[in-house]
Amino acid sequence: MTDTHPTLGSVLRRIRAGKGWTLKEMSAKSGIPVSTLSKVEHDRLTLTYDKLQQLSRRLNLRMSDLFAEEPDRPERQAMGRRSLGSLERAFRVETPNYDYHYLNPDLRRKRMIPILTRIRARSTEEFGELVRHQGEELIYVLEGKIIVHTEFYDSVTLGPGESIYIDSTMGHAYLVAPGYDEALVLGVCSSADEGLMDSLMSLHGEVAA
Numbered sequence: 001m002t003d004t005h006p007t008l009g010s011v012l013r014r015i016r017a018g019k020g021w022t023l024k025e026m027s028a029k030s031g032i033p034v035s036t037l038s039k040v041e042h043d044r045l046t047l048t049y050d051k052l053q054q055l056s057r058r059l060n061l062r063m064s065d066l067f068a069e070e071p072d073r074p075e076r077q078a079m080g081r082r083s084l085g086s087l088e089r090a091f092r093v094e095t096p097n098y099d100y101h102y103l104n105p106d107l108r109r110k111r112m113i114p115i116l117t118r119i120r121a122r123s124t125e126e127f128g129e130l131v132r133h134q135g136e137e138l139i140y141v142l143e144g145k146i147i148v149h150t151e152f153y154d155s156v157t158l159g160p161g162e163s164i165y166i167d168s169t170m171g172h173a174y175l176v177a178p179g180y181d182e183a184l185v186l187g188v189c190s191s192a193d194e195g196l197m198d199s200l201m202s203l204h205g206e207v208a209a
Contacts, residue, residue, distance in 0.1 A: 008091075009043040011066055015059070016041075030058050049093045063201035064108070083107045090116065097121035097128075098174075113189040113196055119146055122176050130171030133200060135191030138165045139174065144183030149173045 016026050023041075027034040031054060032047075039045035047055065056063050083104040090101035099118040104110075121127040130151060139148070140163040148164055149155045151171035158164060166172055168189060176183050189196060 007043050008046060008066060009041045012037065013041050015061070015065075030055050046092075062198055064197040081107060085114075087116070097126075110197065111190055111192065113200060115187045115189065117174075117185050117187055119144075119174050119176050119183045119185060120181075121173070122178075124149060124173060124175070127173045127175060130173050132171050133168050133189075134193055135168045135189055135196055136166065137168045137187055137189040138163060140186045142184045142186055144180040145177035146183045146185065147175045147177050149175065 012026075016023070019026075021029070023034050023037050026032075027037055030037070032051060036045065036047075040047060052063065052066060055061070056066060083106055085104040087101055089105070090103050091105040093100040093102070097120060099120070101116040103114040103116060130149065139146075139158075141158045141160050143160060145157060145159045147155050147157050148166075149172065150166060156164065157177055168191075174183075174185065189200065
């Protein structure tokens, strides 16, 4: 059996069909041009984070609803879920400090959120307030070096092949170490709460310009 991975375009088509809207009606309600919506639905264009926020707000949707499987599909109880991921399939979010690539966005209700992150911030002043969110996280350095600042510990420097595991409710920030323009890390955020994705999306809304 071939796995099918719902794209943003297929999700938007399902939402629009469920409400019985034409593209013109969805454009009027969301404030996004018909031509843009048409390209997204045909997988020829994606939406920036601010447009996704606008879409979810005006249509009264959660951000995670834009990356969910069909709601009437029964959740599997057995250990049978699988998702093949790539950067092309990842959901990208750009903020002043980081570029995030959320991997395997087709699976909903994940308790682990894998994120490939490119870090650009170089100082705590540039970064701003320490970040806090639910759950725990693992950060593994792939390229460059980073300095990890946390609320209750001295800062530490990590290079390729090194990792750190923290309680995400503790204030934290990942910065590029001196001598490097940027760094690439693989992060995995986890939580027993199925609302973890929404929690992370809300965090971007606070951090992003």
